[in-house]
Amino acid sequence: MRRERVSDDIYIFTSALYAQVTASVILTPEGAIVIDTLPFPAESKQVANFVKRRSPQGARFVINTHYHADHVYGNYLFPEAHIIAHTEAKVAYERIEPRQLKQAQEDNPALEEVRLVSPSILFDSQMGLSLGERQLHLLHLPGHSADGIGVYVDRDKILFSGDAVMPVPYFVQGDPHRLQQTLQRIIALAPENIVQGHGETLLRGEIEETLKRQIEYIDCAMQKAAEAYAAGDEMAALRAIEIEECGLSAIPIDGLVKQLHLANLIKLYNDAAQAEKSE
Template sequence: MLRERVTEDVYVFISQLYAEVSATVVITPEGAVIVDTLPFPQETRQVREFALERCPAGIRYVILTHHHADHIYGSYLFPEAELISHRMTRETLLKVGAESLAQAKGQTPALASVELRIPQLVFETDLLLRLGEKTIHLMHAPGHAPDAIMAHLREDKVLVASDVVTPVPLIVRGNAEELSRSLRLIKALNLENVVQGHGGVLLRGEIDETVDSSIGYLRCIDRKVRTIVERGQPRSALAEIDIEACGKSRIPLGGLVQRLHQANLEFLYGEIQQESQAAA
């Protein structure tokens, strides 16, 4: 697992076991705050050990940015911490969390010890969390997922964007227009760093370019997939839509972005096809 020091009090851990997913540790004199956990216990235990070494006051809060398994499965390793999320995250986990975890354990033995935790403190639009001279502004930022949130560490000028910002936007079971709106929110903040949900930490000079290219990518794939559907072409025609022609590299995340790009195209094809059939 990789560890990156972003500011004096903010550290980011990047998984080497699953898709470079990230977890963030915020250190304060009154306790640590963890934003997202890592899916495999062996890595999240390292995050916990680090936080406790650096923060004698213990771990006060764990913030879950959305309900996806790769961000929440380590939360049971922080039983003393209050769990915070969007209201929809709690509702989704209560509805399907246990069944999804059982399926994951059946497929991945390394998850055998994982237990489902349900957030206790939830919010709808915004939540301000103050701890040890730190102000953390949690804001609803749907698009990647309906329940997605971002965490703005105001004094540090750091945004933990989670999967709102990734090397290629992922909209499967999400909404491209909502994600574009959430991305635009980022440009209004005075930031030094953005922590991506997967991949490395963005520096100040990279933030606007990344946001703009992500919005441009979403426009590009919508336009190209819509053209294919309108022409009555089969799904196989999606292979002609190159990720780099839409402004994103095929290299990050060990090449996983190419698979995510294809998943976006398949999802949009089905969505636009349904729109066309409904309008006919």
């Protein structure tokens, strides 16, 4: 796992075990704020131990940017913290994640000790959070998932975007149109750095161009899937539509973006089929 400091007392941890997913720690004189926790205990414990070493008060808050397993499975390692999430996450924590965790533990013994810890603080559109000298704004950023949130740190102008921003927009469990709106909102926010849910931190000079390309990617993917369905192509034909045709690289996240791109196309193809049946 890689650890990097992006500002005074702000650290990013990037997983070596799963899809370069990120977790972050903000240290203050009154305790730590943890943004997302990692899926595998081996790495989540490294983050928890770092907090214990650097913050005598421990973690005061854990913010889950959304309910997906790779961002919440480490919650149980911060028993002293209040866990914050969007209200849309409540149903997922209660109904979806318990089943998924049980299956994941059967498939992977490395997850055996994980136990779900649900959020104790929920909010709808936005929320302010102050700790020590840090002022944070929590924003609803849907599209990747209905409950997606971002965390904006005023003083440093850093946005922790969760999976609203990642090397390829991914909306299989979300809504591509809402994700485009979210990306436009982030452009208007004009952060100086974006800590993505997966992959490298985006820097000021590349943010606007990167997000505009992602909005264009979604338009392209919707068009390609609609054309394939209208032409009567079998779903297998979607494999021939390379991510580069929609303006993005196939390299990030160790090539995983190609799988995410195909999953996007399959969702859009199925959406087109469902829309026709509903007419």
